[in-house]
Amino acid sequence: MIDENKKDLLLQIQKNFSKLSKGQKLIAQFIIDNYDKAAFMTASKLGIKVGVSESTVVRFANALGFEGYPELQKALQEIIKTKLTTVQRVEMANEYSNEGAILKKVLKSDMDNIRSTLENIDYEEFQEVIDKIFEAERIYIIGLRSSTAIAEYLGFYLNLILDNVKIVGYGISDIFEQLLRISNKDLVICISYPRYSNRTLEVINHLREEGVPIVGITDSLLSPIANISDYCLTAKSNMVSFVDSLVAPLSLINALIIAVGMRERDEIREYFNKLENIWYKYNIYDRKGNQ
Known part of the structure; x- marks a missing residue:
């Protein structure tokens, strides 16, 4: 995990610039000027780009307090999640040579995201969130911008299981009015992914002041x-590129929904039987394949 004091990595590099070796200063200057590109370069490629050895790049990462170059790279990627504009993100897609390369790279990236999520998830925290869902009188789900889709998905299924769920979003009334x-x-279950919505932060800060319990679902601590x-x-x-992968977050949401559902399995079995009868009566779903 990247330490909090590494969050503003560029400032840290600037402060340590005078202490670096000649080769390390070349790396530092390149990162300061091109952090958006450096974040996706291997140690070898970065070394070639600035004219130093791969081992010099690794020692540079160590000089900043990182265990290795991958840790430094992760810190850089955390920075650009919030600083890159959509136009800059589109320009980064130049590395995709063709549609086949896009398919392989995106699917592999999603697999890596799920694997990383599974390895780092806090199981006790997950359990506590389930407990809080059942203790709450009402559950409010907030997810704006790109997080809206996940919020709607979570709200849709929790509404099938529980009867106290409300999705908060843009509509006729303001979010604060809702x-x-x-x-x-x-x-409150708040879903927030890069680029982080300022409106979401305003709302959550307000709710925090009001003493409302908050569950955050996000990409990083x-x-x-x-x-x-x-x-x-x-x-x-x-x-x-210009798209943030939401595959791993959606997988986490699925686990959350199923965990809630399993605690209410007897109640939802009866409820779903009623729903099936309604769906059948009003021809909600296609039945041709079942005939």
């Missing part, structure tokens, strides 16, 4: 909502 009757007996949340579940989301 939260007007919220209390500390309720629970360095995320702006991580420190604000009472409970935080992280699922890896790597940037793929």
Whole structure:
């Protein structure tokens, strides 16, 4: 995990610049000027680019307090998640030579994201979140911008299991108006992924001041909502050109939904039987394949 004091890595590099060797200064200057490109370069490629050896790149990472170059690279990628514009992200897609390369790279990246999420998930925190969901009088789900899709998905399924779920989002009324009757007996599940929405942060900071319990679902413990949340579940989301991968977050949401459902299995079995009869009566789903 990247330490909090490495969050502003560029400032750290500038402060240590005078202490670096000649070769390390070349690396430092390149990263300061081109951190968006350096974040996706291997140690070997970075060394070739600035004219130093791969071992010099590794020693540079060590000089900044990192165990190795991969840790430095992760820190750089954390920075660009919030600083790159959409136009800059599109320009990064030049590395994709053809559609076949895009398919392989994206699918592999999603597999890596799920693997990393599984390895780093806090199981006790996950269990506590399930407990809080059942303790809450009402559950409010907030996810804006690119996180809206995940919030809607979570809300749709939790609404099939529980009867106290509300999805908060842009609509006729303002977000704060939708939260007007919220209390500390309720629970807010906030989903926030890069590029982080300022509106989300405003709302969560307000709810924090009101003493409302908050569950954050985000990409990293360095995320702006991580420190604000009472409970935080992280699922890896790597940037793929102008699109942020939400595969691992959606997988985490699936696990959350199923865990809640299994506690209510007897109740939802009866409820789903009623739903199936309604769906059949009003021809909600195609039945041709079952005839």
